[in-house]
Amino acid sequence: MVLIEVSNLKKSYGKLDVLKQITFDVNKNDVIAVIGPSGSGKSTMLRSLVHLEEIDGGSICISGDYLVKDGIYSKPQEIKRITSKMGMVFQHFNLFPHLTVKENLELAPRLVKKELNAEIERRSTELLKKIGLSDRASAYPAKLSGGQKQRVAIARALMMNPEILLFDEPTSALDPELTGEVLQVMKQLAEEHMTMIVVTHEMGFAKEVANRVIFMDNGEIIESGLPTEIFTNPKFERTKAFLNRSLK
């Protein structure tokens, strides 16, 4: 089942084309790793899916509803409904510093979904347990390590029960020894068949966890395929050159 259909996505800043005719599909339960050099448009592409970036042309269809069709966006309340099917995890976590871990998790379900308190608390307790931070529920983000912050950010996104989870370089701001705990949580989500798109520099994760790898360079998808194909037998020079640089 196709969850996301992206076709001919275009975006430019002035004369600079940051996305050129990006086309790809995401099926339910896919874990897609998007790799490529800095400035290749990976993050912009990901952010356009949740309407953090406006695109200039092309279409984005999320489980049957068009967020934007041939460059024309849906109505604001439609956009809100469609993007609410997706959760997002940012490079810099973006936790709310004035709220405790528990409050970070529970704010949006309470304000946006207006769910019952008992249900919200049941889920936040369960998710805190899942990310191994039950004992930090009442801590403020300032007291957490980077890895802990990112795990909380993942739990916060999961609180909204998204169909799809987007990760924008989730480990790039972390010290190397802290990336493991975050990747572990992501791996567990993949095993539970969460549909995920992960923009990442973690080639190990892409190889091991993703079922498809998309390589982007200079605003284009150069090639995409199974991790084994991309990593062991890339078809294009640019992919080879990039992999040589990053796997060294």
Place this chain on the structure above:
Amino acid sequence: MSVDYFNSIIKPMLLGAQMTVLLFLIVIVLSIPLGFILTLAVRSRFKPLSWLTQIYIYVMRGTPLLLQLLFICFGLPMIPVIGDYLVLDRFVAACLGFILNYAAYFAEIFRGGLLAIDKGQYEASQVLGLNKWQTMTRIILPQMFRIALPAVANESVTLVKDTALLYAVAVPELLHYAQTAVNRDFTIVPFFIAGIIYLIMTLLLTVLFKWLERRFKFD
């Protein structure tokens, strides 16, 4: 100095201090919300409103508060035709002047607070589905006030001391009674007493704000 003399001058001075405190409270309570409204006006996408507000803030911060007070008390009534309707009670006029002036300073403080908030906070709010109002009231404002707190504390201490400008528009406050006693009795003791009363007021304020800063430390 006899105890009797001390008692005879402390009474009117405390009465004056009451006026000081009253002015302080009125100005704080009204200029902080007004300042925040000005901040929003400066950031408005409707450019004429933004420009007008910026000019207002420039004028208020760029001219002496004393000049503004004198203008409201004595200048407004001299305007032809409408001047007769602009004769205000001195204390009311002074409150008005202080509020208009301090609101401009608070507007700049809050603007700085908003600028210090990472755009990731807006993005996270948007992706979680919060609307503009929820984002403002639940995410941005609490952080803005926390960031602005030390500057607001500083401004409040300045306001306590600026209340002495009431002297210039002949509203009897703390300094007025001190000055009267100094002239009448030819002693500088009343000045010391006035100084101590100001210090007590600013100390209380400093303690209050330090407590607020600790209370909203978020760690």
